[in-house]
Amino acid sequence: MIDSHTHLHLCAPANDELLAAARAAGVSRILTVGLDGASSRAALDASTQFAEVYAAVGHHPNEASSFDEDTLTLLEELAAHERCAAIGETGFDFYREAAPVEAQQRAFRAQISLARRTGKPLVIHTRAAERQTLALLASEAQGLSVVMHCFSMAAQLQECLDRGYVISFAGNVTYRNATELADAAKAVPAERLLVETDAPYLTPQAVRGQPNQPAFVAHTAAFLAELRGVSLDELARTVERNAARVFGWR
Numbered sequence: 001m002i003d004s005h006t007h008l009h010l011c012a013p014a015n016d017e018l019l020a021a022a023r024a025a026g027v028s029r030i031l032t033v034g035l036d037g038a039s040s041r042a043a044l045d046a047s048t049q050f051a052e053v054y055a056a057v058g059h060h061p062n063e064a065s066s067f068d069e070d071t072l073t074l075l076e077e078l079a080a081h082e083r084c085a086a087i088g089e090t091g092f093d094f095y096r097e098a099a100p101v102e103a104q105q106r107a108f109r110a111q112i113s114l115a116r117r118t119g120k121p122l123v124i125h126t127r128a129a130e131r132q133t134l135a136l137l138a139s140e141a142q143g144l145s146v147v148m149h150c151f152s153m154a155a156q157l158q159e160c161l162d163r164g165y166v167i168s169f170a171g172n173v174t175y176r177n178a179t180e181l182a183d184a185a186k187a188v189p190a191e192r193l194l195v196e197t198d199a200p201y202l203t204p205q206a207v208r209g210q211p212n213q214p215a216f217v218a219h220t221a222a223f224l225a226e227l228r229g230v231s232l233d234e235l236a237r238t239v240e241r242n243a244a245r246v247f248g249w250r
Contacts, residue, residue, distance in 0.1 A: 001026045001236045002243045003217040004168050005089075005123065005149050005196035008032040008053070009042040011213055012200070018213055019050050025215035028052055029240070029249055031196075033089055033123065033149075035060040037074045047083035054249050056086035056123050059107050064099035067107035072114070079118045085247040087115040088123030089149055092136075095128035105136070112140050121145035121166075121246050130156050138163070145246060150198050154184040161192065166246055168194035171204035171212060174223045186227050190238050194246070195221050 003022070008015055009032070022030060032047065033056040034040025040057035047055040057078040059067045078084055090111040092104050115122040122144050126133035130153045137146060148160055150170040160167060167188045173181050185193075197220070199212035204219035225235040244250065 001218060001221055002029040002031075002195070002240055003027055003197050003199075003214040004031050004147070004194040004239070004243055004247075005056075005170070006030055006032050006199045006214050007035065007039070007201075008046050008199075008214075009034075009039050010200050012211060015046055015050065018215075019052065022214040022217075023052070025218045026236070027214055027217060029054065029243060030214050031056055031085060031243075031247060033086075034058055034078075035089070036063045036066065037071050040075060040078050044078050044081055044083060047081075053083075054085040054247060055081075055083055056088055057084055058086075058088040058090050058111055058123065060089055061091055061093040061104045061107065061125060062096055062098035064103040064107040067103065067110070072110050075111070076114060076117075079114060079120065084118075084120065085249055086121045086123050086147070087111050087118065088147075089125040090122070091125040092129035092133045093125060093127045094132070108136060109140060112136075112144070115141075115144050120248075121147055123147045123149050125149055126153065134159060147194065147246060149196065150202065151184065152181060154180040157184045157187065161189070166192050166194055166242065168196045169220065169224060170196050170198040171202040171208075171216070171220050174205040174220055176205065182227060185224055191242060193224075193239060194242055195224060195235075195239050 043055035203212040
């Protein structure tokens with residue numbers, strides 16, 4: 001099993017305990033994702049300390065006001081490391097409006113360019129900004145490997161699939177009122193499917209009320225397996241194979 005998107009720097013307890021619990025749950029690969037320069041460096045540090053951890057380095061749209069040339073220089077330095085498997089998360093977030101649209105556009109465009117220069121996949125965050133996110137990707141991210149993290153835009157699923165994007169589902173797909181999202185998760189072709197925690201957020205329904213952690217990806221995977229009418233072992237093999245292809249890990 002894999003967790004294609006988590007934030008170890010925000011999770012409790014300490015990384016060694018989190019990783020021990022993940023191993024016990026059968027999780028063999030984890031992508032821990034930076035939200036700014038400092039957390040991207042922390043993600044890369046974790047990836048060098050734990051064999052199953054890889055890093056994504058990026059600058060979250062909610063933090064875009066602090067994105068500048070120094071940030072981009074740091075991300076470029078971190079992205080060159082062999083344990084960096086992706087760029088992001090980046091995109092648009094118009095739900096919280098924590099950063100001006102212009103700042104989000106600047107950070108988004110810069111990270112698309114970084115993904116192109118490094119040849120690494122681009123991890124996308126989008127909230128209350130579906131059309132704007134897809135429009136910018138269409139104009140500037142052609143030919144890139146794109147992962148739609150914490151997929152929530154069920155109405156745009158076919159458009160994302162037509163563009164070749166990889167679709168990653170988090171614990172919110174398990175929620176009882178998430179029927180449209182569950183329908184989307186059932187429809188995604190097997191070769192485009194990933195599973196994630198987005199820990200410490202979006203704890204799966206089976207353990208809701210607890211802070212999320214990488215080990216809990218097993219609950220979301222079990223939900224998806226039942227939804228799609230396959231065994232958990234088969235789904236685990238599918239997402240392991242997809243993640244290895246997308247992120248280039250072994």
